[in-house]
Amino acid sequence: MENLKLQSEKINTAVSTIIGLGGTGILQCVQCGACSAVCPGVRAGFPVLCRLLIRKILDGQLDEIIEDSSSWGCQACNRCTEVCPQGVRPQEVVFAFRRYQAGELAVSTSTTTSQMNMYEVGHAVFTDAQELRQQVGLPAKAPTSAYNETAQKEIQTLLNNSSMAELGLF
Amino acid sequence: MAKVGVYVCHCGTNIAGVIDVEAVRAHAETLPEVAVARKDLFMCSDSGQEMIKQDIRDGLVDRVVVAACTPRTHEPIFRAALEAGGLNKYLFEMANIRDQDSWVHANDPEGATAKAKKLMASAVGKAARLQPLEDKFVDVTKAALVIGGGVGGIFSALELADMGYPTYLVEKEPSIGGVMAMLDKTFPTNDCSACILTPVMVDAGNHPNVKLMTYSEVEDVDGYIGNFTVKVRRKQTYIDWQKCTGCGACAEACPVRTTNEFNQGMDKRPAAYIHFPQAVPKKAVVDMEHCINCAGRKLGQEPKISKKTGKPMLAPCELACPADAINRSLPLDPQGRIEEIKVGSIVVATGFQVMDKGWFKEMAPEHPNVITALQLERLISATGPTGGNLYMPSTADKKPKTMTFVSCMGSRDEKFHTYCSRVCCMYMIKQARLLKEKYPHMNIYMHFIDVRTAGKDYDEYYVGARKMGVNILKGKVGGLQIIDDHRLRVLAYDMEAGTPVEYESDLVVLATAIELPESAKKLAQTLGLQFCGSNFFKELHPKLGPVETSTRGIFLAGCCQGPKDIPDTVSQAKGAAGAAAVPLAQGKVKIEPILSEVITELCSGCGICVPLCPYDAITLKIHAEKPRAEIDITQCKGCGVCTSACPSAAIVLHGYEDEQIYAQIAALTA
Numbered sequence: 082m083e084n085l086k087l088q089s090e091k092i093n094t095a096v097s098t099i100i101g102l103g104g105t106g107i108l109q110c111v112q113c114g115a116c117s118a119v120c121p122g123v124r125a126g127f128p129v130l131c132r133l134l135i136r137k138i139l140d141g142q143l144d145e146i147i148e149d150s151s152s153w154g155c156q157a158c159n160r161c162t163e164v165c166p167q168g169v170r171p172q173e174v175v176f177a178f179r180r181y182q183a184g185e186l187a188v189s190t191s192t193t194t195s196q197m198n199m200y201e202v203g204h205a206v207f208t209d210a211q212e213l214r215q216q217v218g219l220p221a222k223a224p225t226s227a228y229n230e231t232a233q234k235e236i237q238t239l240l241n242n243s244s245m246a247e248l249g250l251f
Numbered sequence: 252m253a254k255v256g257v258y259v260c261h262c263g264t265n266i267a268g269v270i271d272v273e274a275v276r277a278h279a280e281t282l283p284e285v286a287v288a289r290k291d292l293f294m295c296s297d298s299g300q301e302m303i304k305q306d307i308r309d310g311l312v313d314r315v316v317v318a319a320c321t322p323r324t325h326e327p328i329f330r331a332a333l334e335a336g337g338l339n340k341y342l343f344e345m346a347n348i349r350d351q352d353s354w355v356h357a358n359d360p361e362g363a364t365a366k367a368k369k370l371m372a373s374a375v376g377k378a379a380r381l382q383p384l385e386d387k388f389v390d391v392t393k394a395a396l397v398i399g400g401g402v403g404g405i406f407s408a409l410e411l412a413d414m415g416y417p418t419y420l421v422e423k424e425p426s427i428g429g430v431m432a433m434l435d436k437t438f439p440t441n442d443c444s445a446c447i448l449t450p451v452m453v454d455a456g457n458h459p460n461v462k463l464m465t466y467s468e469v470e471d472v473d474g475y476i477g478n479f480t481v482k483v484r485r486k487q488t489y490i491d492w493q494k495c496t497g498c499g500a501c502a503e504a505c506p507v508r509t510t511n512e513f514n515q516g517m518d519k520r521p522a523a524y525i526h527f528p529q530a531v532p533k534k535a536v537v538d539m540e541h542c543i544n545c546a547g548r549k550l551g552q553e554p555k556i557s558k559k560t561g562k563p564m565l566a567p568c569e570l571a572c573p574a575d576a577i578n579r580s581l582p583l584d585p586q587g588r589i590e591e592i593k594v595g596s597i598v599v600a601t602g603f604q605v606m607d608k609g610w611f612k613e614m615a616p617e618h619p620n621v622i623t624a625l626q627l628e629r630l631i632s633a634t635g636p637t638g639g640n641l642y643m644p645s646t647a648d649k650k651p652k653t654m655t656f657v658s659c660m661g662s663r664d665e666k667f668h669t670y671c672s673r674v675c676c677m678y679m680i681k682q683a684r685l686l687k688e689k690y691p692h693m694n695i696y697m698h699f700i701d702v703r704t705a706g707k708d709y710d711e712y713y714v715g716a717r718k719m720g721v722n723i724l725k726g727k728v729g730g731l732q733i734i735d736d737h738r739l740r741v742l743a744y745d746m747e748a749g750t751p752v753e754y755e756s757d758l759v760v761l762a763t764a765i766e767l768p769e770s771a772k773k774l775a776q777t778l779g780l781q782f783c784g785s786n787f788f789k790e791l792h793p794k795l796g797p798v799e800t801s802t803r804g805i806f807l808a809g810c811c812q813g814p815k816d817i818p819d820t821v822s823q824a825k826g827a828a829g830a831a832a833v834p835l836a837q838g839k840v841k842i843e844p845i846l847s848e849v850i851t852e853l854c855s856g857c858g859i860c861v862p863l864c865p866y867d868a869i870t871l872k873i874h875a876e877k878p879r880a881e882i883d884i885t886q887c888k889g890c891g892v893c894t895s896a897c898p899s900a901a902i903v904l905h906g907y908e909d910e911q912i913y914a915q916i917a918a919l920t921a
Contacts, residue, residue: 113659113700114744118729119613123744123751164613164729166664209389 086216093142099138104177106169110135116161116171127154131161134178143181151190152179183248193250200251202227203236253379254286257313257395258303260294260319262349271364275318278368278719284379285676287311290907292432294319300332308880316380318346329657331798339383341844341906342552344376349751354688369919374912384905386846387886389597393835395828396421398469398774401429401825402448402817403601403809405455405686410828411598416835419592421454421483422465423770426530426597427452429602433625435639436633437817439712445529452531461493466536468770470589474803477595477840478885487587489537489550490523494576497533499525502749504571504914509541512634515626517644520635523568523577528634537577539566551582567799596804596831599778599788600824601771606661606763607872613730614657614761619644621731622674624656627682641686643758645737650690651757655741656683661764663700669763673814675705680713682760683721695721696754698728698743706816724752731759765814778805787813798827806831816898842859843888845906847882854879860893860902869893 099107116131117123123130127139129151137146139171152175182188195205203226211221224231240246257279261267266388272290277619279288287306294317306312315338317329322345337794348367356363393416397408402423406468408420420427431437432452434444454460464483473484490501505521513520513527515796522542525535539550548554553565569577605625608616615621620643622630629635630642643651656679661667676699704710704725717723726744734740743752767787775782776838778800781789788811791799798806808827809820834840856878861869868886871878882893894904 105485111663111700114726115729117743117753118726118744120729124753128373128749132744132746160729162374166666166727168665227638231895 082150082232083131085140085142088141091143092139092142095138095141095143098143098181099174099177102177102180104138104174106167107114107135107138107174109167110139110169110171112133113166114138114167115164116169119155119160119164120160121160122151125154127151130155130175135169135174140179143224147185147187150189150191152182154189155179186248188248196245196248196250198235200240203233217224253284254282255280255282255311255314255315255316255375255378256303256306256422257285257288257316257375258294258299259288259290259371259882260299261290261292261349262320262353263292264280264347266319266353266367269357269360269363269756270348270367271360273610274364275348275367275371279371279375280567281374282375284375284624295325295328295465296595300328300335303329303332304336307338313338313342314381315348316371316374316378317343318348318367318374320349321345321347335751341384342378342381344374344381346370346648352639360882361855366526369921372921374920377911380908380911380914382905382908387842387844387846387884388839389477390841391834391838391840392479392593393838394418394592394594395598395831395835396469396481396592396594397598397600399429399809399811400424400427400455400463400465401600401602401809401820402431402451403820404429404598405451406821406824407598407600407808407828407831408453408461409455409458410825411835412458412826412831414832415833417460417461417462419462419464419481421467421469421484422463423468423486424526425466425488425534425536426526426532427455427463427465428527428529430625431817432527432529433515433632434628435635436681439708440675441681441685444495449531452529456531458847459524462550463532464590465532465534467590468543469774469777472871473635475885477834479597479642481592481597483590483592484665485587485590487539487583487585487640488534489539489542489577489579489583490535491574491576491578492534494574495533495534495572496576497525497530498573499535499536499539499570500571501577502574504540504567506545507541507543509510509538510912513634514629514740515623516809517626520815521592532850536578547641548579549577550585553580565677569742575832588916595835596806597778598806598808598824598831599780599811600808600827601768601774601802601811604768608761611660611761611763614660614728614759615733618731618733619741620737620739620757624678624682624762625762628678631685633683640779641690643737643870648843649737650691653694653754653756653758654683654686654696655728655739656695656762657759658697658699658762659760659764668766670814671703672762672765673703674765674811674816677706677709677816679760679762680704680716680721684712684716684719687716687719687721691720693883693908695754696741697721697723698741699723699725700727701725704715706818717882726752728812731878765810767811773871778802780805782841783813786815796844798823799831804831804834808892811812843889845904846884846887847889847891847893847902847904849880849882850901851879853899854897855896855899855901856905857900858878859896863894863896865890 114132120131128148155175159172199205215221222228259272259276276290278289279285323599333343334340352363352366380611395411397404397420408418411418431448439443466486468484473480501523502521505523507522508519510516511518522538547885557564575836608623633639649705661674725744730742732740739756741756745752770818783789790797806826806827866886868883872881891904894902
């Protein structure tokens with residue numbers, strides 16, 4: 082393993098970047114590890130989440146981990162925030178790091194399909210459940226943008242005017 | 252006209268880093284009442300004080316103003332300098348240009364300097380009008396009160412008693428001993444807790460100068476240093492302690508089974524019970540809240556007469572008592588009785604409680620095999636519910652194969668307490684070591700944010716646990732999942748490996764935080780104690796006044812002042828006893844003459860001041876056949892309520908006279 086070179090400029094940049102993008106509690110972290118103990122993402126094999134992600138940012142390693150796909154393993158369950166004894170809100174740090182990655186176009190390929198779905202039908206993940214709904218006596222089509230062209234147009238207009246459009250995916 | 256000397260202090264850079272000290276000094280010279288204006292790097296230093304003394308001796312000044320820090324810490328120093336120079340020490344006034352100026356206006360040097368000039372000028376205005384005053388002295392009651400009969404309270408009481416002062420030791424439970432009596436062994440020597448505590452408890456019980464008042468609570472405190480009057484409620488024991496021999500026959504006969512607090516709720520005790528086997532005093536009480544009034548006979552009723560035998564049908568406890576100490580026919584007052592005692596100083600040693608596991612929802616608190624560390628302490632104690640055998644609480648007789656210790660439950664956690672409870676790391680290591688010694692094949696996993704072992708021989712004790720094969724993991728446990736009635740899944744994290752950890756455990760011990768019990772908060776109101784940011788009792792000064800409080804004559808010892816282990820508690824208890832003995836040894840206490848006084852000639856005897864006084868210090872007495880107000884200087888606190896309310900302006904508050912205050916206002920608004 083290569084030696085870690087600690088540089089105050091890199092540390093300051095990394096911390097202020099994450100705080101600026103919404104990870105405002107990062108400096109409160111005492112590295113107890115409770116967040117990673119309950120994180121389903123860490124368990125599923127995405128190590129640079131919660132505790133380790135915060136550690137790497139506090140070491141100024143923003144560029145070094147920019148291509149790491151761990152952050153996209155966050156399921157947004159927020160258990161980390163529940164168990165954190167210091168009010169760090171680790172999920173917000175993860176999301177801030179994702180925003181940083183997205184801004185640098187270092188978006189995991191695993192997210193492209195979800196984003197395209199979002200653009201086309203208004204759902205990141207969408208399952209057409211018409212048959213199932215009919216079986217249980219519900220109208221086949223759920224009242225959602227998936228079956229509503231006007232709503233889809235509106236969503237596309239919104240997305241085209243948001244910072245997501247800058248990623249050039251749609 | 253008065254000749255005021257003004258001395259402006261740099262306080263290193265504390266003041267001079269913000270305020271232009273020379274400008275303040277130069278401004279003083281322009282004030283008509285100022286005779287001399289000087290400055291120094293540290294006015295409180297020998298050379299600074301000498302400057303003041305010399306000016307007094309040279310006849311240059313007859314009033315002194317020091318513009319520096321706070322009178323709370325430094326007024327006594329400068330008053331002493333005045334006295335040494337030959338001037339009445341009350342001809343002194345301090346202007347606080349540090350705490351109230353340079354520290355709070357660090358970003359505005361110009362504004363701070365302007366404010367310093369005003370504060371100094373205001374002090375000069377007052378100083379020029381000060382009158383010489385004389386200290387007053389009153390006799391003290393040479394006795395002490397210690398509240399709380401844990402290890403801290405016991406040692407405070409024994410120290411005071413050994414110095415020859417009659418000492419009352421008040422404890423709310425039936426026996427002294429406190430939490431230490433519940434512990435199995437103590438770190439870092441593995442001394443048996445009962446073996447080292449019991450002799451000290453017995454000493455306290457037998458000492459001719461210690462008066463034990465157990466099963467009692469302090470209800471009211473009146474008075475001041477040297478002369479406190481304390482009302483102690485002696486709770487109703489329902490058993491005549493003069494006759495009770497502590498044989499325990501009543502407890503054996505009593506059919507009730509209710510929660511046993513001493514065993515942390517892990518077994519049951521009768522309603523008639525002895526606190527614990529080594530209790531001092533070893534006396535039984537009846538917990539009337541849980542007494543079932545056998546045979547439907549309420550307390551105070553004569554027993555029914557048996558038709559068969561013609562004899563009275565007594566309750567089992569009455570029948571069992573060989574000493575005739577229980578008589579349920581007596582109309583005993585459930586409130587007990589109030590005993591009034593007089594003491595000169597008070598040591599508060601009310602201890603702590605540990606947080607309940609119920610607070611920690613992610614730790615499966617409803618599962619029987621999740622327990623607090625204090626519950627484990629009872630489980631491994633020979634006097635505990637299992638006779639010292641470590642059985643899983645979900646079973647009657649099975650030992651755990653795998654055990655887990657979880658640190659920092661409610662400590663270092665902004666949702667509960669941000670402070671470190673200080674003793675948990677060490678007592679968990681102790682428990683793990685004791686168990687590993689007794690059951691070498693048991694798997695023990697301990698999870699710490701980090702291991703804190705600051706103390707003599709503590710780190711060696713911790714490293715010893717590692718050598719014994721106790722598994723120590725860095726990383727806080729995130730949660731527990733219930734597998735079945737007996738097992739739990741631990742969701743943890745190995746910080747060093749950077750990986751999540753998951754395993755099954757048979758018994759999980761939570762090191763729950765130390766906190767101040769609710770009952771102590773009520774006592775704080777009675778005694779006028781303040782709380783610190785962590786909600787413990789606040790000491791006078793965090794470094795230099797660790798046993799004193801802001802109320803003179805009241806001292807602190809042990810965990811009521813903040814979490815600490817047994818050696819620290821005993822040290823503080825002995826320190827508090829030493830400090831509490833000072834006024835008793837002096838025999839007299841000084842009362843500062845900053846008090847209100849009635850000018851009898853001006854008093855009309857209207858009596859308006861009498862009910863207004865918050866300290867009941869004023870009474871109407873007959874002077875030349877007319878009622879006139881009179882102030883008891885031992886009760887007066889110098890608050891000034893009477894002075895401002897008197898319609899005849901007949902009451903003077905010395906040190907804060909009208910003329911002095913007007914001069915201050917004039918200077919501040921100039």
